[in-house]
Amino acid sequence: MGYGDIFLTVLGGGQEIGANSYLLEWGKHNIILDAGLDPRSSGYGALPSLDVLYNKKIHAIIITHAHLDHIGSLPIIFANYLYLGAKIFITKPNVKLIPHMLMESVKGIERDLIPEDDRYYYHQLFDRDVLKHVKKSFSAHEYNTSFEVCPGINAQFFPAGHILGSAGIVLSDDNYVFVYTGDINNKDQTIHSGCQLPNLNHVDTLLIESTHGSSSVGPEFDHEAERVRFAQEIQKTVERGGHTLIPCFGLGRTQDIVVMLSEMKKEGLISQDVPVYYHFGVTAGVNRIYNMFPNHIKNKKDADIDSLCTGFNGYGDNGSFKSVVDSYPEPSIFVLTSGMLARGTPAAHVAKELVKSDKHGIFFVGYAAPGELGYELINVQPGQSVCFDIEQQHWVEVVCSHIEKFAFSAHSYKHELLSIAAQLNPRMAIWVHGDRNSTMKLAEEYAQHHDAISIAPGNRDTIMLRAGTKKIHTHLAHCRAVIVTVGTSFITNYTKRTGCTISGQDIDITEGNLIGFIRDNFASIPSLSAETNCLSKIQLLSSDFLYFVCGDSPEGNLCGSLLEQIYRDHYRCSLVTIDGLRPDEKAFNEKGARNLIEGIADIINRHGGNAIIHATGGFKAQIALATLLGILFKNKVYYLFEDFTDIVCLPQIPMDFDYQSFLAHGDVFFKLLDGREYWSSDDIFNKLPESLQTCFYKDNMQQKYILSPLGRGMYDSLQRYITRKSKSIPxxxxxxxxxxxxxxxxxxxxxxxxxxxxxxxxxxxxxxxxxxxxxxxxxxxxxxxxxxxxxxxxxxxxxxxxxxxxxxxxxxxxxxxxxxxxxxxxxxxxxxxxxxxxxxxx
Structure with missing residues (x-):
């Protein structure tokens, strides 16, 4: 049985916490693992690298859980890339959780909570109709039951222990086993049991999160002692007559903390009569959904969250937030969103009031990213001031000295992540969904103690996991791309040696004829064609990837296919057929030239710039464009004229992207890239000079412009250019x-x-x-x-x-x-x- 190649491309989550999403190309099938959005960013920067998906159809989407950094771009990928009839695979609680969480974004658009100037292209897809169609594509499954995501690819969810409905997934065919953990926690929380890893004979590749890869929490950490310390601080606040604020994420952490507080009351750790409040909105709906799935909760009785706390609406009729000190004179506990204390959220409004008095307490129980208000408060000293409203520059002096952080994370810590990887024992461990320091540390430490490949790829990096039946686990950036332009010299040489003419009726030139010609002359491979002659003149490496770039004419495609057959036993080879690339003026002008540029640029980007170009085969325009691209991307270009005895490496010349044009039109470029004023995107595009217009594709289905491979190359090159330049700034x-x-x-x-x-x-x-x-x-x-x-x-x-x-x-x-x-x-x-x-x- 034949097997297809397997590639994994990191769309988001590479050396970052942000928009987690991964493209798994399994044979002919394209599978998306999670579809996140970075809520702390905006525009192009908030999304995964969706331009990688251009011209691809997605045959399946797998969602591990319903947090925004794993589902936020789901409406976008669904509407623009999901193949007709393809499914979104989820666990059963996520049938309720995902629409509920996405509906909050829909309501934000409907209520004009996002000003028009701050709206981006993707906001139009946060729509009730889109969400309705997303729900129709759900395919829900229980844990530990097998199902098929694509023909020949089987799957099975396993409990990840993170939040309600969270799952890792095992994907496999008869030859390969791939495991993705999603967000994973191997220790019991108050309400959720820890993960239950699958019992597998072997794992080829493990894709594993790294959120707490830099955590100082070690195996000796006493979780029960931390719980008691938490209770003690709350009780001290109650005895001071103050309020306790616990910022929490609305899904998962809020429910766990509410149940924890209830248990503390029963154990006498905190006063039984102190009320617990949450804010209406996303949390109220999540509480109801928890109550629908008692079998997914550690103790079924804990599923009724609303019986343990009381909801309230802090906003008055005029939109301002009411004083909790005035409204609730007795000591109370407020478990409010957001967990990072994002400015403008209920938790931030309450914190602004509580920091003014030393009798209150603010206790963080989860991650707070640098730049967030929660991060500032954790590091504040009494007497310093914090800005609660950036636009209005509203500063508040912090009097409260009782601001603490507690280790109650729903993610596994560093030593636990390493233990999870060790239990699954993969041939390759890929560390993602963590900052650069966390992912790199985990990759290095795991490699030191295990006989496995262990890497921390960045966004847009591609790893080849399998070539046919061979498991190779190769980071493409570490392998050289050898790009070979292909003409029809095979056919020309064949006709010369056999005395035939291409246009005559003496013989019908078929693949069989040419294979026989190759077999008869195998001892002198270099003489068979311009391409084989050129390749014979350089030292090919065993790790090289050979790309034969040919036209879409029958003759061009046949010659490219023959070259692939000659070299594939010794090198990894790929035939790249370019639509419109043929000696036809109309086809070449309309699409052939552009497709050739984009095809070669895409290969160079995919290998992280590690490429060389053999621009010998093909007609003149094909060779010329390939040569220009090589010079532009700073790759070596080789050429061999038929009368030359040796190959020529063309010299680099001082040619580069048009950075000055970019800098002059940067505002228009980024407006188009971000999808701002998307309703007039054609007008914005037409404001760009022609040299910058080539950086974009017009996706007619999306009615949006996205970066082309050439545009991506310029974008990356611009970063290097800016790094090189330095001058005096006023x-x-x-x-x-x-x-x-x-x-x-x-x-x-x-x-x-x-x-x-x-x-x-x-x-x-x-x-x-x-x-x-x-x-x-x-x-x-x-x-x-x-x-x-x-x-x-x-x-x-x-x-x-x-x-x-x-x-x-x-x-x-x-x-x-x-x-x-x-x-x-x-x-x-x-x-x-x-x-x-x-x-x-x-």
């Missing part, structure tokens, strides 16, 4: 500043050398930065929140043409905070923010 200092003395004309004159080092490093992006503006604002009380004694920048806000940061440094004056505003070229601030980061250290 500096303006407005008013009083503790960073500057009398001389303010150079970064070298800045009083804090560590802050100077940070800003000097930003000069790498000088082509996009127009000015550094320093200023300061006075605070009503205290100094700004931050890590005492550390020098760093903390992101505040972004506009279309600027980024604003707090400047934390040892010399900060009481009641005064230094501000740095980075003025960027129009439309490029989002890109610069991604490059610089939200929290920047020397």
């Amino acid at each position: 500096i303006t200092v407005q008013g009083e500043s503790s960073l500057w003395g009398a001389e303010r004309d150079s970064l070298r004159k800045i009083l804090n050398p560590m802050i100077g080092i940070i800003i000097e490093r930003m000069n790498h992006f000088s082509e996009l930065i127009k000015e550094y503006e320093f200023s300061s604002i006075g605070l009503s009380g205290g100094t700004p929140a931050g890590r005492v004694g550390e020098d760093y920048l903390e992101f505040i806000k972004k506009t279309n043409q600027s980024l604003t940061y707090y400047v934390h440094h040892a010399a900060s004056r009481k009641n005064l905070i230094d501000i740095l505003t980075i003025h960027t070229r129009p439309g490029t601030s989002e890109y610069v923010l991604k490059m610089i980061g939200k929290r920047v250290y020397p």
